[in-house]
Amino acid sequence: MKFLFFLLFMSHWSLAAAPGQWAAAQAITERHEFYKDDEAMEKPKGSWEHLFSIRFPSRNLRNLKDCVYYRVPGIEKAELRIRTFPDATKCDLKAPALKEIVVTDLKSMIFSANDSEAKLHLRFSKNKSETWTIETPAKQAESGPKLLQSSSDYKSASVLLLSKTLDDSPAQLLKDGEACFKVSELCAPMGESLCQHCANGWYEIPTGCKTGPKFCGTVDCGTRNQPACLRGKKYQRRDAEYECRRDSSFAYCQKGLTLQCEGNMAYCR
Amino acid sequence: LLFFRARPSFTRMKTLPVNQEKLFAQVIKAALPEVRKLWEDGDDFLPPNKEDIHCPEEIVFRPEVGRSYYQCQPHLWQCYWQGGLKTNPSLEVKISGETFHIVATAHAPAAPALSERARFIELTKRQGVGLNQSYGYVVELEVKEIPGQSQTVFLGDSCRDTYLPQRIYGYGKVEDRKSEGFLWDNFNRHIFIDKFYVSNQQYNDYLIATKSLIPIVKDRKLWPEPAAVSAENQKAYCQFFGKRVLEAKLFDAATMTPTDAKNPFPERVIRPATPWQRDLSKTFLGMSRINPDYQLSPLDCQLAQVKGCAPKFFTTDSATWMGMNFALGFFPEHLPNSIEPNKNLKVSSRFEVASSPWHELGRRSSWNGSQDAEKPMTAFRCSEEIIP
Numbered sequence: 001m002k003f004l005f006f007l008l009f010m011s012h013w014s015l016a017a018a019p020g021q022w023a024a025a026q027a028i029t030e031r032h033e034f035y036k037d038d039e040a041m042e043k044p045k046g047s048w049e050h051l052f053s054i055r056f057p058s059r060n061l062r063n064l065k066d067c068v069y070y071r072v073p074g075i076e077k078a079e080l081r082i083r084t085f086p087d088a089t090k091c092d093l094k095a096p097a098l099k100e101i102v103v104t105d106l107k108s109m110i111f112s113a114n115d116s117e118a119k120l121h122l123r124f125s126k127n128k129s130e131t132w133t134i135e136t137p138a139k140q141a142e143s144g145p146k147l148l149q150s151s152s153d154y155k156s157a158s159v160l161l162l163s164k165t166l167d168d169s170p171a172q173l174l175k176d177g178e179a180c181f182k183v184s185e186l187c188a189p190m191g192e193s194l195c196q197h198c199a200n201g202w203y204e205i206p207t208g209c210k211t212g213p214k215f216c217g218t219v220d221c222g223t224r225n226q227p228a229c230l231r232g233k234k235y236q237r238r239d240a241e242y243e244c245r246r247d248s249s250f251a252y253c254q255k256g257l258t259l260q261c262e263g264n265m266a267y268c269r
Numbered sequence: 270l271l272f273f274r275a276r277p278s279f280t281r282m283k284t285l286p287v288n289q290e291k292l293f294a295q296v297i298k299a300a301l302p303e304v305r306k307l308w309e310d311g312d313d314f315l316p317p318n319k320e321d322i323h324c325p326e327e328i329v330f331r332p333e334v335g336r337s338y339y340q341c342q343p344h345l346w347q348c349y350w351q352g353g354l355k356t357n358p359s360l361e362v363k364i365s366g367e368t369f370h371i372v373a374t375a376h377a378p379a380a381p382a383l384s385e386r387a388r389f390i391e392l393t394k395r396q397g398v399g400l401n402q403s404y405g406y407v408v409e410l411e412v413k414e415i416p417g418q419s420q421t422v423f424l425g426d427s428c429r430d431t432y433l434p435q436r437i438y439g440y441g442k443v444e445d446r447k448s449e450g451f452l453w454d455n456f457n458r459h460i461f462i463d464k465f466y467v468s469n470q471q472y473n474d475y476l477i478a479t480k481s482l483i484p485i486v487k488d489r490k491l492w493p494e495p496a497a498v499s500a501e502n503q504k505a506y507c508q509f510f511g512k513r514v515l516e517a518k519l520f521d522a523a524t525m526t527p528t529d530a531k532n533p534f535p536e537r538v539i540r541p542a543t544p545w546q547r548d549l550s551k552t553f554l555g556m557s558r559i560n561p562d563y564q565l566s567p568l569d570c571q572l573a574q575v576k577g578c579a580p581k582f583f584t585t586d587s588a589t590w591m592g593m594n595f596a597l598g599f600f601p602e603h604l605p606n607s608i609e610p611n612k613n614l615k616v617s618s619r620f621e622v623a624s625s626p627w628h629e630l631g632r633r634s635s636w637n638g639s640q641d642a643e644k645p646m647t648a649f650r651c652s653e654e655i656i657p
Binding site: 017018020023024057058059060061062063086087088144145146147148149150151152153154155156157158159160161162163164167169171172173181193195196197198200201202210211214218220221222223229230231232233234235236237252254255 | 288289290291294297298301304305308309393394395396397398399400401402403404405407418419420421422423424425426427428429430431432434435437438452453454455456457458459461504508509511512513534591592605607608609610653655656657
């Protein structure tokens, strides 16, 4: 059945325009280490090379990627294969893909790619040629949100192109209670925040650190046996080092409850 | 004289791609600003004569509903494309002198609770790692002149909330003039607050998206009005969108206008009694307390809808310094309170006379979390924090 599904979405192209989903491209990733921009790819003859990947959103707002493969002409002719996978999956020439496009009748090809743009110059037999350009949206300035700006506008452009492909692999969202941003006892962040992948929002447990650890889900902060609520470290208008046991004024509990420190995390008892 | 004659102007036309796929991609890209206009400024697409709105299962026009209701409004999108606002709807785009017509398609199945028609727009929640946006609306566009191709487009919920700037804020009222009261700050935190109460229409769409067994509000006239649901259901609603019910201290921050908005570290954090005037006695609310015969003016009712004012929904005349609406008056609002849990209800509303002592910022009572048919309904709204 899976094989049948795969065949259904496998299409052979000869001379055509770039795949439609590339209009929705968000980023160019995994560029080939050795091939230089716009240089002929002649070696190693007959080998399949992964040139780069294109990340784009699926119809159900998940990230997919097209892995762009090129067979360097040798005994066999040049060929281009574009294989679609969920973004978290490794590019693989043989593993079943969500979709595959095969471009045959190629004589040769050169490409260029950077983080925001890629170009494929395809040369077909009978002297026909085609250039495919993949452009990604300009990155938004990294300054914070502005007065009157909406959260949707801050996160990304509020009108975006999506691909038609649906990624219906099992949901990979983090469940309530799972840690989405870890911070060491010495306040060092341990890895990147994954809180945007929480199924139902996230909350932070206040510590004396610049940012505390975060978990998926919601809690009623400040209530009995729950994490304390964030109060901030600047409202007192003084520069201070905060450490839960010495000075816990960065957090608060409901009236009538006592703030207790567990390690450097503030809870209400 | 020949030199000064009027010459025919020539504009150099860029040739359009011959390849249909390339041309389609170019037209769709050029159409996005128009698409955004229809989505975010949907109110501009309402016909001047409101009797010309012909989609009673999506929109029933009421003069007391403000224009904001029609912005980022999935039911206006549905109405427009099913021909409820004009016949043969399309968006026109001109490229290199050629005109193209963009149309949306009814790509999603009908929602029987709403109507039998297939849907032109679908509320979608992300179920895995992907876009920064955790939810939004998905639509499908075609170009009339280039048949056989379509493009899926995401429309964000970009009219919903507004940013709470980073600064030091005060909570509640301070009785002792020497005390600063409870202060806090939101530096390094990106907090966004809904501009309006969650409406019946928004709550309905959530019930449909989650395939809930709770019946929707069917009367379209009531759709712009605030949703009357229990505290538990309010929490579940906001949580579905990755948000939480707006809490009291954020409400105070959004409504208590700072003396100097440019200075995030003020020496003294004031607690004004109203969003538009620090001193209550200078407002119509203060005057009403002194003068029992005070006559409400239309301007008074725009600032705070109190008892005696005509009901209005989705109006923006009461916008606070950061863009949130309905600080005083309008509806009682549930504001979970992590500092004083039993002060979780803004009582100031259209059910209280102008002279009521409840019409003051920071003054709150208690709500038990259930909507009581005997009492005025309690509205709510959500807030969201984004990791910087």
